[in-house]
Amino acid sequence: xxxxxxxxxxxxxxxxxxxxxxxxxxxxxxxxxxxxxxxxxxxxxxxxxxxxxxxxxxxxxxxxxxxxxxxxxxxxxxxxxxxxxxxxxxxxxxxxxxxxxxxxxxxxxxxxxxxxxxxxxxxxxxxxxxxxxxxxxxxxxxxxxxxxxxxxxxxxxxxxxxxxxxxxxxxxxxxxxxxxxxxxxxxxxxxxxxxxxxx
Amino acid sequence: xxxxxxxxxxxxxxxxxxxxxxxxxxxxxxxxxxxxxxxxxxxxxxxxxxxxxxxxxxxxxxxxxxxxxxxxxxxxxxxxxxxxxxxxxxxxxxx
Amino acid sequence: xxxxxxxxxxxxxxxxxxxxxxxxxxxxxxxxxxxxxxxxxxxxxxxxxxxxxxxxxxxxxxxxxxxxxxxxxxxxxxxxxxxxxxxxxxxxxxxxxxxxxxxxxxxxxxxxxxxxxxxxxxxxxxxxxxxxxxxxxxxxxxxxxxxxxxxxxxxxxxxxxxxxxxxxxxxxxxxxxxxxxxxxxxxxxxxxxxxxxxxxxxxxxxxxxxxxxxxxxxxxxxxxxxxxxxxxxxxxxxxxxxxxxxxxxxxxxxxxxxxxxxxxxxxxxxxxxxxxxxxx
Numbered sequence: 001x002x003x004x005x006x007x008x009x010x011x012x013x014x015x016x017x018x019x020x021x022x023x024x025x026x027x028x029x030x031x032x033x034x035x036x037x038x039x040x041x042x043x044x045x046x047x048x049x050x051x052x053x054x055x056x057x058x059x060x061x062x063x064x065x066x067x068x069x070x071x072x073x074x075x076x077x078x079x080x081x082x083x084x085x086x087x088x089x090x091x092x093x094x095x096x097x098x099x100x101x102x103x104x105x106x107x108x109x110x111x112x113x114x115x116x117x118x119x120x121x122x123x124x125x126x127x128x129x130x131x132x133x134x135x136x137x138x139x140x141x142x143x144x145x146x147x148x149x150x151x152x153x154x155x156x157x158x159x160x161x162x163x164x165x166x167x168x169x170x171x172x173x174x175x176x177x178x179x180x181x182x183x184x185x186x187x188x189x190x191x192x193x194x195x196x197x198x199x
Numbered sequence: 200x201x202x203x204x205x206x207x208x209x210x211x212x213x214x215x216x217x218x219x220x221x222x223x224x225x226x227x228x229x230x231x232x233x234x235x236x237x238x239x240x241x242x243x244x245x246x247x248x249x250x251x252x253x254x255x256x257x258x259x260x261x262x263x264x265x266x267x268x269x270x271x272x273x274x275x276x277x278x279x280x281x282x283x284x285x286x287x288x289x290x291x292x293x294x
Numbered sequence: 295x296x297x298x299x300x301x302x303x304x305x306x307x308x309x310x311x312x313x314x315x316x317x318x319x320x321x322x323x324x325x326x327x328x329x330x331x332x333x334x335x336x337x338x339x340x341x342x343x344x345x346x347x348x349x350x351x352x353x354x355x356x357x358x359x360x361x362x363x364x365x366x367x368x369x370x371x372x373x374x375x376x377x378x379x380x381x382x383x384x385x386x387x388x389x390x391x392x393x394x395x396x397x398x399x400x401x402x403x404x405x406x407x408x409x410x411x412x413x414x415x416x417x418x419x420x421x422x423x424x425x426x427x428x429x430x431x432x433x434x435x436x437x438x439x440x441x442x443x444x445x446x447x448x449x450x451x452x453x454x455x456x457x458x459x460x461x462x463x464x465x466x467x468x469x470x471x472x473x474x475x476x477x478x479x480x481x482x483x484x485x486x487x488x489x490x491x492x493x494x495x496x497x498x499x500x501x502x503x504x505x506x507x508x509x510x511x512x513x514x515x516x517x518x519x520x521x522x523x524x525x526x527x528x529x530x531x532x533x534x535x536x537x538x539x540x541x542x543x544x545x546x547x548x549x550x551x552x553x554x555x556x557x558x559x560x561x562x563x564x565x566x567x568x569x570x571x572x573x574x
Contacts, residue, residue, distance in 0.1 A: 038330070038334070039290070039293065040289055040293050040329050040330055040333050040334075041286060041289055041290060041433055041499075042433060043432070043433035043434040043437045043438075044334070044345075044432060044433075044434055045434075046341050046342070046343070046346055046434075047343070047345045047346055047349070047429075047432050047434030047435065048433075048434035048435070048437060048438055049434075050341075050342070050346040050349055050350060050434075051345075051346070051349040051416075051429070051434050051435035051438055052434075052435075052438040052442075054349050054350045054352065054353035054354075054412075055349070055353060055408070055409075055412050055435075055438070055439070055442075057353055058352075058353035058356050058357055058408055058411075058412055059404075059405065059408045059409075061357055061360075062356075062357075062360060062404050062407065062408045063404045063405070063408070065364075066357065066360035066361060066363075066364050067360070067383075067403070067404040067407065067408075068404075069364040069365075070360060070363055070364045070376075070379055070380070070383065071383070071403075072368075073364065073366075073368025074368065074380060074383065076368055076369075077368050077369060080369065264389075264393070265393065268389070268393045268394070268560065271553070271556070271557055271560065272557075272560060272561070272564065275497060275557045275560075275561060276493075278497065278501075279493040279496065279497050282496055282497055282500035282501065282504075283493075283496060283500075285500050285503075285504055286496055286499075286500050289329070289503075292329075293329055293330075
């Protein structure tokens with residue numbers, strides 16, 4: 001068993017007491033703990049006074065000098081940052097209006113160009129259509145002339161053939177019957193046969 | 200010789216302390232009980248505060264900052280009871 | 295801490311037992327030292343002990359931090375000391391004042407900032423190796439701070455609402471049925487004028503004291519186990535456990551040191567806000 005005791009001089013002295021059944025139990029005690037010791041919760045005068053003093057000095061320094069200076073710096077920086085932002089905003093808006101102006105001009109130019117192209121295309125189309133129509137009419141005229149020539153030639157040939165056939169028919173009839181048929185009747189019959197043969 | 204005197208005095212002092220020690224001992228036991236009792240209520244209370252705070256933060260994460268400040272205030276008020284118990288413990292044990 | 299049995303035994307046998315002074319400290323077994331040896335410090339020079347030194351150092355460190363910060367170039371992005379100081383200022387403004395008092399409370403920033411920094415630097419030595427004593431684990435600083443807060447918020451209330459108006463608002467809160475004033479007035483009187491400063495001081499003090507004692511207990515326990523003289527094979531590995539807990543608690547005390555400074559400052563802000571604008 002071990003006991004911590006205080007001597008009359010106030011020193012801590014540790015004694016070991018050998019008891020027969022002291023099974024290694026330990027105990028410590030100081031006289032000061034139970035009797036005259038200040039309560040561990042009670043504030044100690046010097047700690048209170050020094051703590052209060054240092055806090056108050058710190059508070060006064062902060063309030064009078066340190067904090068206002070720091071805060072002024074912070075405010076100045078924040079104001080300058082805000083101003084920078086505002087300036088940047090203004091610049092951005094100016095740039096945006098410039099861009100808008102440029103785009104409007106560009107759109108004007110584009111519209112004008114498109115109009116001109118349309119006009120040119122229309123004139124070209126009109127000219128082409130006129131030329132095509134002219135050519136077509138020329139071709140048609142030529143074709144009509146050729147058709148007429150062809151028809152005339154065909155009619156002429158047919159007349160000649162009919163003449164020849166009617167002559168031959170009249171001759172043959174005269175030889176077969178012995179009587180010369182009326183020329184107009186023969187011609188009409190030949191015409192009829194040729195018409196039906198052509199059909 | 201001086202050492203012997205000191206040791207003898209120490210022994211006598213141990214004998215003298217007995218009654219006071221007995222009182223201090225029972226006070227120490229009461230102190231432990233006092234602190235144990237004082238810790239029950241605030242323990243439950245702080246649990247409830249944190250639980251509710253977590254619930255409301257999960258429900259409305261956008262109000263988490265306000266909830267946290269209020270939660271710490273509530274914890275501080277509740278905890279004060281347990282701490283008064285702790286102080287009572289020290290007062291009983293050492294005063 | 296002598297058990298009754300032990301004391302009786304000692305008194306009965308004090309004449310017959312062999313008394314033997316030991317040479318040096320025995321490391322065997324776990325014994326908790328008297329609480330005052332953990333809390334009361336010897337004077338280094340008359341009137342100055344460790345706690346006093348810590349509180350002076352807290353004021354000096356705070357002053358030095360803000361002195362360096364205030365004299366740095368304020369136009370560029372803040373770094374180092376200035377950054378730290380500005381973070382502290384913005385923390386006080388955004389997380390404490392704006393949340394409790396609103397915009398009108400911003401004039402209290404220097405007071406609350408100083409309070410926060412001072413309490414925090416007084417708390418933190420509890421976990422700094424070789425110092426290991428939170429100055430707020432002694433009642434002096436918390437008691438003074440709570441008293442100061444009490445004076446300040448009462449003065450603010452009287453200044454803002456007039457002495458009659460203030461005490462009328464405190465003692466006879468509007469919106470309460472008249473008959474209930476018999477009950478409400480004593481409660482309000484005690485809670486506003488007595489319990490507030492008391493709980494403010496005790497909360498800070500007891501939190502730091504409890505943390506300090508916890509660290510002491512686990513440090514002593516791991517020391518006793520690791521330096522055990524018998525059954526070393528078993529006891530030394532077991533000693534790792536309280537050491538791990540000690541490490542965890544040290545980390546936890548970092549949080550507590552901050553949290554207690556924050557709570558003290560926040561409650562001060564709440565009380566000041568209530569004294570400025572009576573809402574209830």
